[in-house]
Amino acid sequence: MSINATDSDPKGDQSKNENQRKIGNANDHDSPYSEESTQQQTEHGNAALELINSVTGADEEGRSRQRILTYAAKRYASALKRDPEDCDALYNWALVLQESADNVSPDSTSPSKESLLEEACKKYEEATHLCPTLNDAYYNWAIAISDRAKIRGRTKEAEELWKEATKNYEKAVQINWNSPQALNNWGLALQELSAIVPAREKESIVRTAINKFRAAIQLQFDFHRATYNLGTVLYGLAEDMSRIGGAANAKEVSPDELYSQSAIYIAAAHALKPNYLVYTSALKLVRSMLPLPYLKDGYLTAPPAGNPLASHTDWKRSRFVLNHEGLLQIIEIEQRYMSRSLSSNSEDTMSPSRQAIKVDIPDIVSVSACTDLTLPPGACLSIDTIHGPLYLIADSWELFDWWLDAIRLVYTIYAKGKSDVLAGIIT
Template sequence: MTPEEPELKNGLEPKPATEQKQDPELETMAVPESKPAPEPEPATIHVRSADPEAEEPNETEIQSNESEKLESNEQNASRPAELQQNRTFTMRELLTELKTEEGDDAASTPLSQQSTQQQQQQQNNAAMQLIDSVTSTDEEGRSRQRVLTFAARRYASALERNPDDYDALYNWALVLQESADNVSLDSTSPSKDDLLEEACKKYDEATRLCPTLNDAFYNWAIAISDRAKMRGRTKEAEELWKQATKNYEKAVHLNWNSPQALNNWGLALQELSAIVPAREKQTIVRTAISKFRAAIQLQFDFHRAIYNLGTVLYGLAEDTLRTGGTPNSKDVSPNELYSQSAIYIAAAHALKPNYSVYSSALRLVRSMLPLPYLKVGYLTAPQAGKPIAPHNDWKRSEFVLNHEGLQQVKSNLFCNCGCQNKLNESQLSYLSEHHK
């Protein structure tokens, strides 16, 4: 089930805190021209600008910085030249303060990222502990789990380097989901549900980082469905089935040409219909029918969708019959629903005759199959009461074929010519042998 491991992507490193540009001549211009102090050397005063072409200072910034320290400038006007040189250092401090005030948010980013990385590390450790504790009863299962554990460590390392690597998150979720298959339902350390829940968290994070990752939505829905099955027909299971249907819907929205997603969507709706109140059931069942039909339209020989459509139609027939028929004249009658159900189950069996489930279901609904009338034209038959040939008197009659051959459809089959002659079994057998 695990797809080929994609190349791990290198995420963009967090952008450094944006620094305010300092003009090369800003500090020298801050010193009043009337002061006797000599101008400092440019090499010792100038701060290297990020933009080498910037020659003119930013007048607005200069005015702003000087206005904040106006009183300090007046006091420094009478100081010796030696102290005046420290004026540049004061301006540098002012610029540093300004940059710090404006970059508080940016400066906090690395701390936030560090906290996020710590949380990511804790989640990774918890997931690895679950995978390390998985044991299997047979050698094949143990060998398979060793491969999964090795893969999980690689994805954990990738996420330590780049927490936004959604490919690593997606593949790690697959590993957790595969590991859950190696755990029996009665296991407690770890439980199957714990592994699936952790896989769902990884899928959630991967789809948050990449909302167009349709495979993640699809496999996430499968993991949720497996969790719902463990809970029977409870309120918690109902919520999980609803979540599964939403994820299947997203997967189909991102990739409409997916009969598997449509089929699974229909199955989730079918399971949900067994839990919800009766007033909601019919709508959900009919929606499930539409999903199975859509899957078959995309892949005409998709035997699973064909069989599932047969089962949901059978259940709808049972419910309709139990509730007293069809209140709406446009609705299909229970007998017609049974007949449609039998057709789809028979079609699934025809595609996969070796499937025991299909064979058992066909035995149950075989009697509900409609007789496929195939018109073969007019044949001649002897009069009733004279089954033994040769015959001198023949009547022109119309016959049909059902699913077993040319034989009697009802207990009494009358000639189509208007007479009341009844054809018995021996006459029909004779016709089936001589009119092949």
């Protein structure tokens, strides 16, 4: 049984970024281009034009699109003859080459998809040399490298290309950290790399991929692709752990917990995008791994209901469940009351009344980590509601991350008007 990750996010358009261009050209040093390097650039430009001119397109729509791309390439070539340091022209020309590669017929050998992508990579490299802050160039350069890696399958050459792609995604995120698409693609590149590297290197790369997908959905919680991809990478990690016999030590989460959390992300992705067949198919495989009729079931340390600032000694570890409606504390009935005769009406046989914590999803204002030193130590989750704050302690920081994501995702699904889809999954 396998679940495939979704593709990288699409390339950006050919629009110019004024801020990046101004920052990139604010250089006091001499031009890096000598007369010789300008001549080399002209030769490369001619070679790139020949490649683009030889692309025909697989159908009428592709041929029409290719004519537009060819015209654009000639414009950028002319712009670079006038100004070899025009980083916008280099960047847009690289985009043209990259889109032309998508137009190449699968059975074409001249030009090949690889040759167009390689030429695009050269243009991106030149553009970033001139304009080191052009994050879109690093982002699309990484996509082009990834496409080249895919052509090579699971080879050593592909491994090196995936590593190069991750470095460019990293650079793009360093320049613009507020980019969930770049983080998602970075995670995908790491996921692909993990399938090629030696086993001893794999887990570290997989853990890093998990962090990238989580960072993406932290920035954009309705980002269904990153949500789904996070589910797939956790599923793969669970498969690997199952093969080696479970967790290496008691502090690690078990494969069953990983499978369950994987199913949560895949279910959430399906709820956010119910018509996407990839998510529908994956959900059929993992739905049984959910703690039905709940989305999530686990333990949190909580204060007495109605008293979020109770003494530390009054906080108790208890079971909590999450569904499309809210988060509910499950109060376990003490065994001695369970053993009493159920036929008796005597008051002393009734279980004690204990109020349970309940948080309705529509009442949530925010969910975040909390570092208040007045609270018990540990991975503290703060749920701010219209009725006031609620603080809960997870058993570990990894489990904290999962509770945080699950509650935020359920709220996002509610805010998007898709709670009925989620309800249909778990009930």
